[in-house]
Amino acid sequence: MDAERFDMPRYLSVLPLFSDLSQLERERLAQGCQLRRLTSGDIVFRAGDVCEAFHVVVLGQVKLYVASPSGQEKVIDLVGPGQSFAEAVMFLGKPYILSAQALADTLLMSVSKQAVFSEIEQDPRFAMLMLAGISRRLHGLVRDVEGYALRSGMQRLIGYLLRDVQGEGAVNTGVLTVSLPVSKATIASRLSLTPEYFSRVLHELEVEGLIEIDKRKIRILDVQRLASYGSH
DSSP: OOGGGOOHHHHHHHSTTTTTSOHHHHHHHHTTEEEEEEOTTOEEEOTTSOOOEEEEEEESOEEEEEEOTTSOEEEEEEEOTTOEEOHHHHHHTOOOSSEEEESSSEEEEEEEHHHHHHHHHHOTHHHHHHHHHHHHHHHHHHHHHHHHHHSOHHHHHHHHHTTTOOHHHHHTTOOEEEEOSSOHHHHHHHTTOOHHHHHHHHHHHHHTTSEEEETTEEEESOHHHHHHHTTO
């Protein structure tokens, strides 16, 4: 994608956060947006950096994580195309409390704090849209905490594999192929599992005839059986 020809207002119109804005409002907001091209491994920001914008992944994948003094990482979230992050920190006026890193070639849109605050001053509706976006992320984090507390590691991993299966009708579709977007170690950290446990569970599911593993591609041989296995 050619960043110089990127139609920023048009892209803003397809994001849930900005879809209710008028064309004039999107054009005004676009003036405060900046595109960045990142390669895998590039740092978006580090914990402690000043937060002057929030960010939207246009293409690629970004890892949000915290690191211990010894260098160990805990992946907080994996952010894909169309998803935003760092809105809440921007409103707090405090430094970033975690770090962000590109996991693939990524096109990132940064929306400046000044542009957001200016839009809120002109139309309070925009504040409601921002609050809705922050609330969605908060609800996602609450679901994560609930999952860590109430679901076994096996259930969390199976839930991740079946994350795109919606409703009972989809559960009965039989075979499903899932491509892991990032390394198994990164997904394990996201699910609060050790890489060893993650691999052990995948091996168990393969021995049970529920999945077939080919590097980052996992072929789920029976979606319904796999979903039921997770409840054991």
